[in-house]
Amino acid sequence: MAAKPTPLSGFPELLPAQRAVEQHVVDTLRHVFELHGFAGIETRAVEPLEQLLRKGDTSKEVYLLRRLHETSTEGHAGLGLHFDLTVPFARYVLENAGKLEFPFRRYQVQKVWRGERPQEGRYREFTQADIDVVGRDELPFHHDVEVTRVMVDALTRLDFLPGFRVQVNNRKLIQGFYAGLGIEPGDSLDEVMRLVDKLDKIGADQVRALLVAEAGLGDDVAGRVLELAGIRATDDSFVAAVRALGVEHPLLDEGLDELAALVRGCADLVTDRVRVEADLAIARGLDYYTGTVFETRLDGYESLGSICSGGRYDALASDGRTTYPGVGISLGLSRVLVTLMARTGLTADRAVPSAVLVALADEGSRPASDAVATALRARGIPCEVAASAQRFGKQIRYAERRGIPFVWFPGDAPTEGHQVKDIRSGDQTAADPATWAPPPDDLRSRVVTPTTEEQHP
Amino acid sequence: MAAKPTPLSGFPELLPAQRAVEQHVVDTLRHVFELHGFAGIETRAVEPLEQLLRKGDTSKEVYLLRRLHETSTEGHAGLGLHFDLTVPFARYVLENAGKLEFPFRRYQVQKVWRGERPQEGRYREFTQADIDVVGRDELPFHHDVEVTRVMVDALTRLDFLPGFRVQVNNRKLIQGFYAGLGIEPGDSLDEVMRLVDKLDKIGADQVRALLVAEAGLGDDVAGRVLELAGIRATDDSFVAAVRALGVEHPLLDEGLDELAALVRGCADLVTDRVRVEADLAIARGLDYYTGTVFETRLDGYESLGSICSGGRYDALASDGRTTYPGVGISLGLSRVLVTLMARTGLTADRAVPSAVLVALADEGSRPASDAVATALRARGIPCEVAASAQRFGKQIRYAERRGIPFVWFPGDAPTEGHQVKDIRSGDQTAADPATWAPPPDDLRSRVVTPTTEEQHP
Incomplete structure (x- = not known):
């Protein structure tokens, strides 16, 4: 490489401290999803092109693969990178149906690719975090409440996020209302x-x-x-508001019942920061939802559009004989994080996992410094030994530049004469490598937003 | 989808219980890498083709991207999927050099793609776990010992792995020996x-x-x-064996010193299961290593070749003015795991994270069962509520099929009348949702190898 490479537009990459934030977020999501019994899976990055093109309106965004020295008989021209995690999940369910237990709860955090024009919140490579519950032949409505609650629980725990609003609606409600008005199902309703x-x-x-x-x-x-699209409510009072419009249809009744159950089922999760509200304007465009639909807006970031969307599919997948209904939500992880990093400076308070830099008096005493590091690591304390035996002042500045909070000065004997310095306060105390530990808050890096205050992930 | 899809050769996918094993492994690797101060990064999946083709001998394996409706002016034809994590890391270092602190320790666990003919241990999409230390202008030799120790530490903690042998050599030793024999550096030495x-x-x-x-x-x-290539030793006795061949060269002396220091520096990590040995036949083919080289063989899986390889590059990256030397090792995670899963049935003891299935007496008591689940989750216990109010016998079999060890029978009051059953032993006891916890070993799924005994990750 002869010159400094430049970034590729639409393919955001994170610096180590930023990546630490992303990892904290993925860990939090995974923790919450697993608490609720969702199993993690990963699917391959590629799908046959005919699968990817089933959702006609995104076909233009697909990246196709071919091998550099491909011969025409190999047929790789038929593979493309997935542009979401729903198409591959539906294929995975069909392919492995005999080996899965239903209802199957799964989460999936992976990169997806779309050849779109890049802009804030829209990238060509980005990470999504999806949860879905899929049933065989049937999937009771209570799973719609379940996936909403799980995602709200997960988002609520990301405490560096601003407030957010989960907007819920129901396609049955809309379609029933339209049918009650005499709008024909099919093209005109769409x-x-x-x-x-x-x-x-x-x-x-x-x-x-x-x-x-x-x-x-x-x-x-x-x-x-x-008038219907103008109705919003944070409780089930929207039912009366819809009834007041005087439209009648059995499908409308079903949709009203489901949506009211969803809003009531999430009422205990609502706080000043977290709202779940019925918004009868939400329809999720041309996607193939058949009941509940979700969108999520982040306060102050409305221009990003929905950061977390989904709904109920009565046929997530079907092999002709068996149908697999599903309900799920997809969080646009990169959309949120890359935007917050750019706008607020969201990052971590250190660029390395190390809580301690073990100083080095001279190159000959590296084994003694290594022994301190080994003793700390044995008790789960991330640390590193100074790369070279510079003056201690320089070693302290080395720690400072990385955000490492403690510098350890090894003693002359395995347990004697050791000192540890908190370089933020300057406090220096005697310490034993076999027993000393940093305060729990200093063990791992923390999420910080320079434009606001320090936050714990 | 009208028919059951079939797997794509070379793109292995895991069932949920197998994915739990992979996740355990990634967590273990990450824990060890972070204990040693390595920061995690991810790089984009794509690189400009001219970067990917610098290593001439793998160019035939690259997957190129193009957009489905690409116009000729867009220039996407110049992007391909990365085939390893070293090329993107070298580019990342150059691109971000001004924002990184050196020596920079990083780990990276990501998928890579190669259009090779699939066979056991060789896939078209697979996961690698890399660690590297990179310096600016210089990188002392002790980092060669460091990366070896870190990877040996990590592999040792994967206790479902059979024994393994890390084979180390040094290009200076080989090149110095050949030069001492009169073989010209350059083409004939290569x-x-x-x-x-x-x-x-x-x-x-x-x-x-x-x-x-x-x-x-x-x-x-x-x-x-x-004769040189025939020398092997688990200690520094190889130095005398090489000296006995009577060849002299300054570069040979340097290589012998480094390799002896590496073998001595890892001596305390050696066990019956884990060996680190000098093997003077190891040269890492045509790769551009300039000092230490590593390979790793898994006992009983020699046909896989090396599962974990790497070495020292004096110029991992260079922008013409500054050179970044590096030393690193790459673990072929999919190569090991997919092979062990196929050959030994390596998997996890449950297909879901749930430690507890909360039973459901009837659909009307779902709120009571949900309340039990919420209480358990608040204390970090993964659980799920039964999907439907079948007979309790059926609900127990539902748990059995998923490998969930405990079934909870809610009482009539928030804290009274609750019972929890260990469905493996049949033991059933009274329990309080606010205080009961499963044994720590049952909190998460465990790695099991059906052909041997149960193991903890």
Whole structure:
């Protein structure tokens, strides 16, 4: 390499202290998902192209693979990188159905790739964290409440996050309401949903005009469609608000019951920072959801759009004989973290795992310094020995630059004459390598947001 | 999806219990690497093609990317998937040199891709775990000892592994010896190393014939080259054995000193199961190592070749002005795990994280069962609530199929009438959701090898 390489747009990489934050987050998510009985899996990065193109509207974003010296008979042209974790999970469920127990709860934290134009919150390579519950033939509604609660629990524990709002809705409610208004299921209903989905971007007046002009709705019907989309509530009072619009349909009743159960089922998780609210404008565009739908907005980061989305699929996968219904949520980990890092300086308080730098008096005493490090590591304390026997002042500055909080000065004997210095306070005390430990908060790096205060992950 | 999908050759995927083993292994590696002060990083999956092709001999294995609807002006044809973690790490060091502190210790556990013909231990997508220490301008030799010790420490803690042998050598030793024999540095020296590297495959007689016929060595010189390659020792006695061959060269002296220091520096890690030995036949083929070289063989799995290899590069990276020497080792995680899973049935004792299944008397009492689960989770106990209110016998079999060791029968009051059953022993006792905990060994899944006995990760 003859010159300094430059970053590739859309492929964000983290510095070591930033990566420590990402690792803290992944550990927290995994801990919560496992507490709730979700098993971790990973799927291969590639899928056959015909699988990837089933969701027609994202096909343009797929990266295809070919081998450098590929011959035409090899057929690798048929593989592409996955652009989400749902398509590979559905394939995994079908492929391994005979070896899985249902309902199958799984989480999956992996990179995905999309050939999109990069911008804030949108990358060509990024990490998603998905949870899904999938059943065989049937999947009771209580799993919709379960996955919402699990993701809210996980997000709540990421205490460097600003407040957030989980917006929930139900496709049965929307479709039942539209059917009760006389809008035909199928293309015209999809068209109405697609137009209502633009509310955020173009506003109610524009949407109303399009509902009349493009979807052919009467003024009154268009008005009620917009009234429905305007309903929001942090409790089940939305049911009365919908009933007041005077539309009747069995599917609407089912959707109202489910959505009310979901909002009530999450009520105990709500705090000043964490809200779960029914928002009847949420429809998840053209995705194939059939009941519950979720989106999540981060306070102060509304321009990112939804950071955590999902819903219920009545047919996550099917092999023609058996159908596997599922409900799941996908968290855009890179979308949140890379944005927070850029905007707030979110990082960790040290660039290395080491809690202690063991100083080195001279190169000949490296075995003595190594012995101290070995004794500390035996009790789970991450540490490193100074790379060279510089003056102690330089070794302390070496620790400072890395954010290592303690410097250890080895004694002349295995247990005598040792000193340890907290380089933040300057306090230096006698210590025994066999028993000393740093305060628990100093054992691992901590998440810090320079623009706000220090936070523990 | 209309039919059951079939696996893609060379892209192994794990069932949930197998993935739990892989996760245990990654956690163990990461714990050890961090105890030694190595910072974790991840690099993007793609590199510019010109970076990937610098190591000429693997270029045929690279997967290239292109977007499905790519236009010719976009230039994506210049990106490929990384085939190891060294090329991206070298690029990362150069790109971020101003923001890193040197010596920089990093570990990296990621998937890599090679378009090779799949066979046991060789896949098209696989996970590697790398550690490297990289310096700016210089990197003292003690880091060679450090990385060896760290990887031996990590492998030793994977106690489901059979015994293994870390074979170490030193390129200075080989090159100094060859130079002392009059073999010219450059092409002829490389040719001799390349032929000696075939010893394992074609035997000493064939190699001797090739050394004479292809490399143009005299019979005596070829004989001494083979004598050197025949030297092995588990201590520094190899120094006397090399001296006895009567070859003299300053570079040979340097190599002997370094290799002896490495073997002595690892002596305290050696056990019946773990050996570190000087093996003067190890040369690491055409890789660009300049000093220490490592390979690792797993007892009983010699056909896999080396599972963990690496060495010293005097120029891991260079931007023309500054050179970054490095020393590192790469563990072929998938190579080991996928092979052990196939050959020995290595897996985990449960397919879910749950230690407890909370039974459900009837659908109406789901809130009571959820409350028990919440109480257990608050104290870090992974659990799940039964999916449906089947007969208790069926709920116990549901737990059995997943390998969940305990079934909880909720009482009529928050703290009264609760019972927990160990379904392996059948023992059932009264328990309080606020205080009961499973034995520590049952909290997480355990690694088991059906063909041998149960082991703890």
